[in-house]
Amino acid sequence: xxxxxxxxxxxxxxxxxxxxxxxxxxxxxxxxxxxxxxxxxxxxxxxxxxxxxxxxxxxxxxxxxxxxxxxxxxxxxxxxxxxxxxxxxxxxxxxxxxxxxxxxxxxxxxxxxxxxxxxxxxxxxxxxxxxxxxxxxxxxxxxxxxxxxxxxxxxxxxxxxxxxxxxxxxxxxxxxxxxxxxxxxxxxxxxxxxxxxxxxxxxxxxxxxxxxxxxxxxxxxxxxxxxxxxxxxxxxxxxxxxxxxxxxxxxxxxxxxxxxxxxxxxxxxxxxxxxxxxxxxxxxxxxxxxxxxxxxxxxxxxxxxxxxxxxxxxxxxxxxxxxxxxxxxxxxxxxxxxxxxxxxxxxxxxxxxxxxxxxxxxxxxxxxxxxxxxxxxxxxxxxxxxxxxxxxxxxxxxxxxxxxxxxxxxxxxxxxxxxxxxxxxxxxxxxxxxxxxxxxxxxxxxxxxxxxxxxxxxxxxxxxxxxxxxxxxxxxxxxxxxxxxxxxxxxxxxxxxxxxxxxxxxxxxxxxxxxxxxxxxxxxxxxxxxxxxxxxxxxxxxxxxxxxxxxxxxxxxxxxxxxxxxxxxxxxxxxxxxxxxxxxxxxxxxxxxxxxxxxxxxxxxxxxxxx
Numbered sequence: 001x002x003x004x005x006x007x008x009x010x011x012x013x014x015x016x017x018x019x020x021x022x023x024x025x026x027x028x029x030x031x032x033x034x035x036x037x038x039x040x041x042x043x044x045x046x047x048x049x050x051x052x053x054x055x056x057x058x059x060x061x062x063x064x065x066x067x068x069x070x071x072x073x074x075x076x077x078x079x080x081x082x083x084x085x086x087x088x089x090x091x092x093x094x095x096x097x098x099x100x101x102x103x104x105x106x107x108x109x110x111x112x113x114x115x116x117x118x119x120x121x122x123x124x125x126x127x128x129x130x131x132x133x134x135x136x137x138x139x140x141x142x143x144x145x146x147x148x149x150x151x152x153x154x155x156x157x158x159x160x161x162x163x164x165x166x167x168x169x170x171x172x173x174x175x176x177x178x179x180x181x182x183x184x185x186x187x188x189x190x191x192x193x194x195x196x197x198x199x200x201x202x203x204x205x206x207x208x209x210x211x212x213x214x215x216x217x218x219x220x221x222x223x224x225x226x227x228x229x230x231x232x233x234x235x236x237x238x239x240x241x242x243x244x245x246x247x248x249x250x251x252x253x254x255x256x257x258x259x260x261x262x263x264x265x266x267x268x269x270x271x272x273x274x275x276x277x278x279x280x281x282x283x284x285x286x287x288x289x290x291x292x293x294x295x296x297x298x299x300x301x302x303x304x305x306x307x308x309x310x311x312x313x314x315x316x317x318x319x320x321x322x323x324x325x326x327x328x329x330x331x332x333x334x335x336x337x338x339x340x341x342x343x344x345x346x347x348x349x350x351x352x353x354x355x356x357x358x359x360x361x362x363x364x365x366x367x368x369x370x371x372x373x374x375x376x377x378x379x380x381x382x383x384x385x386x387x388x389x390x391x392x393x394x395x396x397x398x399x400x401x402x403x404x405x406x407x408x409x410x411x412x413x414x415x416x417x418x419x420x421x422x423x424x425x426x427x428x429x430x431x432x433x434x435x436x437x438x439x440x441x442x443x444x445x446x447x448x449x450x451x452x453x454x455x456x457x458x459x460x461x462x463x464x465x466x467x468x469x470x471x472x473x474x475x476x477x478x479x480x481x482x483x484x485x486x487x488x489x490x491x492x493x494x495x496x497x498x499x500x501x502x503x504x505x506x507x508x509x510x511x512x513x514x515x516x517x518x519x520x521x522x523x524x525x526x527x528x529x530x531x532x533x534x535x536x537x538x539x540x541x542x543x544x545x546x547x548x549x550x551x552x553x554x555x556x557x558x559x560x561x562x563x564x565x566x567x568x569x570x571x572x573x574x575x576x577x578x579x580x581x582x583x584x585x586x587x588x589x590x591x592x593x594x595x596x597x598x599x600x601x602x603x604x605x606x607x608x609x610x611x
Contacts, residue, residue, distance in 0.1 A: 002546050003250045005154060006283035007174065008038035009207050009236075010244045011224035014214035016050040017062055019069030019087075023048070026085060027076055033244050034078035039151065039281050041244075042176045043085035044211045044224070045113075045160060046097065048073070051086075051180030052216040057125040063090050070100065070107070077104040080278050082151055084158060086178050091143070092134050094127040099158045099178050101149055101274070108149060108274050109142040111158040117181075148172060148273045152280040154251045155273065162194040166202035170258065170265045173204050173251040180211035182220030183239075192227060192234060200232035203263045205249040213242050231257065235289040248288040253540040260539065285553050292554035293528060294535040295471045295591070307474070307481035310590045314346045314466045317588035319354060321464050322439060329438030333429050333459075334363040334383060334390075335512070336375030338475045339443040339467055341382060341504050345482040346466050347441060348386040352489055358387030362436060364429060368395045368421045370512040378507070381500045385493055386486065391432075395424045418513040422458030429462075439463050442585055447472035447527050449584065449595050450534050451570070452577020453520070460580050468587030469594040471534070472527040476505040524573075525566025529555060533570045537611075538593050538601070544571050544611045571611040579605040 010029040015021035026043055033041045045051055049066055056062050066087055077083050082103055089098045089110055097113040112129035135144050148171065149156045157172035161179050169175050175198070181187070191208070199206040205228075212224015228236040228247035236245040258265070297303040322330070330347040334340045347361045363383040367376055383390040399420055403410050408417065433440040442462025444454055446469050454460040470478060479501050487494035509520040509527070521527060529551060536542045536550055544567065551563045582597045582605050594600030 002282070002549055003252045004248045004283045004285045004288060005040070005151075005251065005280050006036070006038045006246055006248050006287060007040040007042070007205070007207055007228070008033040008036065008244045008246050009042050009209040009226040009228055011209065011212040011226055011238070011242050012043060012047055013242045014047065014050045014211070016214060016216075017053045017056050018050075019048050019062070019065045020072070022050070023069045023073045023076075026073060029242075029244055030078055030081065030083055033246075034081055036244065036246055037281060037283055038244075038246060039080070039278065040082045040156065040174065040176070040207075041084065042178065042207050042209045043083070044209045045086035045099070045178040045180040046088065046211065047085045047178075048087040048100075050215055051211040051222070052218075052220065055125065057088050057095060063088065063095075074102050074107055075105060077102060079104050080281065082108075082149065082156070082276060082278050084176050084178070086180070088126070091137055092132065094132065095125055096129060096132075097126045097160075099160070099176075101147075101158060103276050103278055106277075107141050108276060109144075109147045110137070111145060111147055112143065113160045114145055117161075142272060142274055144272065146270065146272050148271045150273050150275050151278045154280060162191060162198055162208065166198050167264070169202045169204060170263055171271060172202075173254045174249070175199075175202060175204055175206045177206060177208040178210075179208065179225075180215075180222070183223040183225070184221075188223070188225060188239065191225060192237070195227045195229045196232050196234060199229040203258045203261070204254050205230045205247060207247060212240075230288070233289075236287065246287040248283045248285050250288075250540070256540045260541075285549070290550065290554060292532060293473055295474045295531055296477060303477055304481055307478045308485075310470060310474075310478055311346065311349065311482055311485065313588055313590040314470075315350045315353060317590075318346060318441070318464060318466055319350055321586070322350075325439060327437065327439035328360075329362045329433070329436045330360055330441055331362045331364065331429060331433040331436065331438040332441040332443060333425055334365050334379045335371075335443075336365075336377070336379035336382070336504060337507070338472065338479070338504060338509065339445050339448070340379075341501070342445075342470065342475050342478055342482070343441050343443040343466055344382060344386065344388065345479065345486060348388065349482060349485055352486065359389045361386070361388035362391065362432070362438060363388045364391045364393055364432060366393050366395045366425045366428060368399065368425075368513065370510075370514045370516070370518060372510075372512060374503070374507060375510075375512060378500055378504050381496065382504070385496050385500065387492070393428055393432075395421060395428070398428075399424050413514045418511065419455045419458060421513050422455035422511075426455075426458050426461055433463065441466055442587065443467055445470050445472050445475060446591075446593070446595065447530055447534070449581060450577075451524060451530060451573045452580045453524060453573075454580065456580055460584070462585050465585045465587030468584070468596070469589050469591050469600070471531045472509070473531045479505065525562070525569050526558070529558065529563065529566045530570055533567065534574070535593065537570075537574065547571075547611070575603070575607055575609050575611070578603045578607065 215222040442465035
């Protein structure tokens with residue numbers, strides 16, 4: 001994958017107070033990490049000696065053996081690998097708990113632990129680093145908490161535990177956290193949550209490795225917890241085992257997210273950046289745990305919660321607009337497709353929550369030249385089930401008259417033939433809304449808006465667009481959440497509602513503007529690809545080559561020719577169709593990605609960018 005780097009956290013089997021034996025264990029796992037393609041490797045705090053040596057840390061024997069072991073480790077590390085482990089260091093008359101940063105044949109620097117948790121027994125042996133002004137060892141090796149380590153364009157920071165002040169690390173792409181915290185009930189969850197927050201607020205990838213196998217069975221028990229997190233989610237985790245865990249991440253994506261989210265970099269000006277001789281090895285991205293359907297949470301419970309929250313946002317936004325303009329009716333065009341169905345259930349649920357008559361919703365079905373029996377039947381059944389008023393206004397007569405007015409041959413099924421129908425439906429809906437004192441609720445979704453897959457001043461326009469930041473791939477899940485809420489009403493036949501919603505979700509997406517079969521995805525490509533491209537383009541600024549690599553990684557089951565064709569369409573339309581977005585109606589931004597020209601996505605309509 002273009003620009004991705006692999007990092008590893010490891011848990012060695014520690015032989016307590018025997019540094020030379022521990023070197024063998026560390027080198028074995030370092031070699032495994034090299035075989036797995038990791039460029040940067042993190043071992044736990046005090047992994048060269050063991051963290052529970054107690055007063056043995058103060059003995060000359062252990063200190064001497066530690067330095068001997070450190071030299072052996074440094075000389076035998078795999079080539080082209082940044083290796084970080086923990087070791088005690090006696091310097092300037094004090095003993096420090098340090099992270100030692102190494103590459104083959106060279107100690108790059110020592111990062112000391114600033115302070116220890118209250119009651120920590122290691123305070124007996126170690127001095128907190130905040131009490132020293134030491135910046136280098138007698139041999140010139142850098143020492144201090146202000147060190148950063150450069151691997152190509154990547155900058156890595158090293159710390160201990162899970163620090164609460166994430167802003168300090170916003171100059172780094174990668175944060176390496178060593179620890180030696182005893183395990184206990186509930187501590188793993190606290191640690192996991194802390195690293196999620198740290199990776200999100202620091203805006204970088206975070207790797208955590210804590211002491212484990214071989215440490216102690218007296219009082220403290222050590223689980224060897226390994227956590228690798230990025231963007232607020234844990235991508236890899238392990239406990240109670242010797243081994244390695246891997247994470248792929250992109251430093252360029254870290255920078256892109258920071259720019260997009262406006263995360264200010266650390267204000268500290270004097271970071272000492274230590275250059276390495278390591279050349280980053282590009283990884284294939286498999287351990288980034290990227291999602292093929294990124295808008296849809298992977299866990300069913302999380303997905304249901306997300307969709308319920310989206311429904312809440314849509315309803316409250318729509319209600320605010322209804323009150324603002326004192327609308328008496330909620331008017332929408334109901335086609336029997338996904339988008340208009342979601343808009344209808346949002347309106348119906350609003351009426352239920354605000355104790356409005358269900359007939360406040362006026363659903364208008366407008367069969368045309370390509371309307372199928374399936375979608376027409378589903379539209380009528382849905383409106384009846386939800387108690388909305390249903391009006392049928394066939395558009396064929398007015399469109400045929402319009403064809404005569406403009407000299408359009410009805411047998412020529414071109415863009416004029418299709419767009420005339422879409423515009424006829426919109427002006428009919430606008431007029432019905434005016435006549436009934438209503439608000440015309442738009443139905444277009446985020447995916448269609450991204451591609452400009454709408455008729456300018458046709459389905460492109462409404463008085464309020466409730467679905468404008470809901471992607472096509474998420475709508476079936478939103479409908480499921482809405483159905484569960486609506487089914488709690490005695491007035492709604494739950495079985496009928498469930499059956500019609502299932503059939504609507506199973507119906508291929510189609511504009512139904514020409515007689516016969518017309519499938520949208522056969523024209524513009526699969527929405528699962530478009531939503532994937534949209535997510536990674538807007539969040540990380542990925543170019544065409546990166547999007548192609550992502551499609552191959554995440555959607556390898558789709559033929560390459562289809563992926564390429566769909567990507568061509570996306571790259572062209574997402575830029576050229578801005579003129580439609582520039583005059584789009586208001587609507588709620590319910591997710592992290594929105595295309596509103598008023599702040600969600602500001603792009604000149606005349607841009608000539610080639611992705």
